[in-house]
Each structure stands twice: as C-alpha cells, then as structure tokens.
Amino acid sequence: MSRKEGAVERKIYKFYVSLILMLLSLSFIFPFLWLVSTSLKPIDQTMKMPPVWIPKAYYIEDNGEKIRVFFDEDEKVAEDSWLVEIMESARKGEVLLVAEDDIKKGTIDIDVQRADIVKTVNVRVKTIKSIPAGRYMVKEMLKEGDTGSPRIFYVKRERVEQKVKFEFSNYIVATRKIPFFLYLKNTLIVCFLSVIGVLLSSSLAAYGLSKIQWKGRDTVFFIVLATMMIPFPVTMIPLFTIFKKLGMTGTLMPLWVPTFFGAAFNIFLLRQFFMTIPNELIEAAKIDGCSEFQIFYRIIIPLSKPILFVVGLFQFLYAWNDFMGPLIYLTNQKTFTLSLGLQFFQSQHGGTEWHLLMAASTMVIVPILILFFFTQKTFIESITLTGIKG
Template sequence: MTIYRYALVILLAGVFVFPFIVMLTTAFKVSDEIFMAPPELLPRTWTLDHFVGALTQIPFFRFLLNTVVIAGLSVLGTVLVSPLVAYSLSKLRWKGRNLLFIMVLATMMLPPQVTLIPIYMMWNKVGATGTILPLIVPAFLGTPFFIFLIRQFLLSVPDELIEAAKVDGASEFRIYWSIVLPIARPALITSAVFQFVWAWTDFLYPLIYLNDEESYTLSIGLYSFLGEHGVQWGPLMASCVLFTLPAFLIFLVFQRYFIGGIATGALK
C-alpha cells in the first residue's frame, strides 16, 4: 500500500509541476522549436535570446520595482496591523469582542467581485485611482484572513504566561511586543508569505487602479507580449519564469515556518 500511495503522490505532483516545466523549457527554446510537431519537452538548441527580449521589449526593471514596492508595503502593513487586531480578539477581554470576530469572519464570505465597484467608487471619490494607494492601504487596515489565522495561533499561547508578565509590571504593549509576537513568528511569516504572493501575482486590482504605464506591475507588463497579431511565446515564457522566481524563492526559504503556521491554525 505504501508504494501505491507514493506513486499516487508522485503522479499528482507531476500533474501540478508539468505546466511549470513546460514554461521553463519553452523559455530556453528557439522560436522554431516552440510549436514543433511532434512537440518535444526539452529544447534541441538552448538559447537565452528570449530572456534578453523579456528584459528589453518591456521596461522590465521598472515594472519589477513597482511590484516590489507594492508587495513590500503590503507585507509591511499585514505584519504590523493584522497581529494587533488578532491579539485584541484572542487575549484581550472586552465587550463585543466575539461579535466583532464574527463580523470579521463574515467579510471573508463575500466574493471580492461583490465589493469591487463600491470600493472603486470610494477610491475614485478621494482621488486615489491611478495611484498605488488602493493596492497597499487595505493591508494597513487589517486583512480578515490573516486576522483569523493569527488569532487561531495566539489562542495556543498560555494565558498564564501573559498573567505572569503583568504581575512583573509589563505593560500590555510590552507583553504583545516582547512575548506574544516572538511566539507567533510562524503565523506572522505564514501571513507575510501569503500576502507577498497575493500582491506579487495580483493582476485584477493593478489593472483596475493603475492607468499609467510608469506605475504598472509585472503582472500587467506581461500582457504586453500578447499583441493583436499573435503572442510572443518565447519572451512571454521567459518573463513568466523571471516573474515566478521571487515567489518560489520566498516560499522555499520560509516553507518551514509556512507549513508550521498553517498546521497550527488548522489544529486550532
């Protein structure tokens, strides 16, 4: 049975990994080999021309900088605000706490398409459309999913530890900063990785709010390779490889904390 289970896992992994392998090998193929019949997975002639085209045909580094700024500020807002809200909903006792937590959970049930137009009208009224503010400010207001995730993790922190710190004269913020946050590091890193990947790969919201090419992100920039006379598959695949690499490296570095944070949240 163990052999069959491993075989099934390998088969499923192959199904999910195969598109990425095709993307990677296509980026190194010469143009004549991309649609060669019958198709071949590995290129006969390896080339870096498509990567050169990806870096020169669009302002790649400008788009990269914009994406890094938006993703970085979104992560900063997430790790600053969401843990504060989660701490108040898990360790502070105040009237209406449970009701507010239910309201936070209720907002997670709303599809983003439902609130897309009202939120756009709100940003348009304050003159923020065309800027990166609609893409980063929501992270500084707290994200329901991350509040829920971190709260579930903080429930595992013993109340006796917090009470002992209060007896020693520690303030509420000192307890939060010096005791709770270090313990909650797996949940914080998990939230940061989630937020980074979401902000890095987001296409819809930058498309809606950014109307100046100077402020485009990489996800929108990749669309430049889709012209009315066809698709430049080689440079597009090379750009996708470069676009995917940072998110892959981030997950690879922090996967230990990422998996631990998810597992703890699920157990709670």
C-alpha cells in the first residue's frame, strides 16, 4: 500500500469516528433537550403523541378579546352538530354538543345515572347554536388564580392563531409549589458549612499525617484508609440513632456536623499533596521560630490552594446532590434540601405536572452546570488523578 492510499484511508476512518462520536454525544445531550423542552410547555402539550418539541400558544379572538386556548388537532367536529341545552331530567341545564342526526323532534337520548343504575332516557332539548362539521373545539386556558369554569368555543381552523411561546411562567409556578427558595437556602447552608468543615478538619489531619513524625502515625493512616472500606449502609442506622438522641434529626446538622471531624478520602488526597511539599521549607520556618500551627497555616495552606479547591468543589457537589442523607435525617419539611424537596414534590404531584417537575429539575441542575463550566479543567484533571493514581 502506498503512502498516499494510507492517508486517504486514515481520513475516511477519522470521518467515521467523528460521525459516531457526534451521534453518541447527541444521545447524551438529548435527554437535556427533552428536559428543557418539557419545562417550557403548557401542561396540555406535555401529553401529546407525537411529542411537541417547540411549545406553542394558541389564541382566538372573540368579540375583540384575545383569548388563550388549548388546541388539539384531534378535537375536530366530525359531522354537522348542534350545541344543545338539556331541558329535563337530572341533567337539566347541561350543555352538550350533539350530532344533527341524533336530534329527533327536539329530543335526544342521554344516559342518566341514578344510584348505581345507568338508564337511557329521551329528553327535550333546546338548540343553542349550529356547529358545522370541520370546526375545532377549543377550551379557554385559565390564568393562575382564575376561578370559574373555562369557556368553550367551536371555531374554524383559520381563526386559531398560533405562536411559538415558551412557558417561562412554569419556572415561577414551580418555585412557589416546591418552596424552591427555602430549599435552596437549606441546601446552600449544608453546602457551605460542609465545605468549611471538610477543608478545616481534613487538612489538619492530613498535616498531622504527613509533616509531623510521630509514633503510630502509619497505623493511624492505615485506619484512615480502612474506614473508606465501610459502606454507608453499615453505619447508617446507628448514625440515625445517634443524631436522634442528640435531637439533631429534623435539622440540617447531621448533614454538616460530621464534616468537621474529617473525611477519609479527603484526608488521603490532601496528605498525598502535602507529602510533595519539601520539608526544607518547614525546617526553615522552624528556625525562624514558627510554631507547628503557624507552619500549617502560613506555609502549607497557601501552597495547597489548588488541591484544597478540588476538595472543596467536590464536597460542594456532593452536598448539593446528596439524597440519602437528607432522606434519612430531614424529618421536617422546612429543612428539606433541594434534592429531597424535588423528590417529595414528585411523589406528591408525579404523573401529571411534568412541566413543573421538569422546570424544578432544571433549576436544580443548572447551578451545578454553571459551576462545572467555570471549573471544568480542575474537574477533569482531578477525576483523572483520583481515578488512576487512587
């Protein structure tokens, strides 16, 4: 094979690789598009097959008034019909749309239920309006807080005006239904306190395990590593009983108090980093009369900013995303974090209000994505580091 042919082959091969990667990355992004799309729809358009990707708003004009309506292609009046009012029986006063052929001498057959028995009876009706075939039934979309029943119109297709409209109000409604801002506040309290806790306690322990030579140090370090082997379910129940005895269940404390007492993996990471700081620096500082704590505070900490940033970042993310901790400890709705609040809302309203659920989910995801975009380099590097060297 000549060199040139090889080059062409490589180009074709590269093209295919790019194509496959593009398709795959599309499938990774795709659920997010669906998430955002659903979050911006009015409720009726969330439940449509085939799905609506770009939400639309429909309007009709009635006596100069522009009315927002629900519109569905399926709601077409099939044959010439009349809008009639029932004049007798238990269903007196009800307004119905009846096919013209079904009205016989001003009466129609309807089902009337009495107790458990459904009976078909013939009742007199008053015709209100003729609705020719081909009209569409549209229903007024009530505004938040409107009472009363929505008006129904039968209109020609041309009279329905349609416009692309993103329902940003879903987000506002979702923040009110969930109490989003209360849960956001709770989540941020846990995030910030636990970041401070982890940074303080783990860096102190890591210093003690790397820069001071003392008897038993290696044994202690081994124990630190060994604790990583214990899965959370093993200590979960006793931890719950401890916090219950301390009266902390139902408060945010169980989620951040333990972080002030060291976390094995972070101690390990920080220790590995501290080991790379030359001991000469410490010796020099000692000669200058620095105490051990001053060395830690004035030399080690400033030199370790990058790794401290990584530890803090991952703790923040962990606290933001954590679900099982809050589920177990937060017995009071006022102290829910976003994760737990979102799950609670889903369990209460799941199955119907998908647009609000998606809006709320988006609001929980977006802050994390913003954080990621500003720190992606650190992220990727530290995953590689902990994944390969860990």
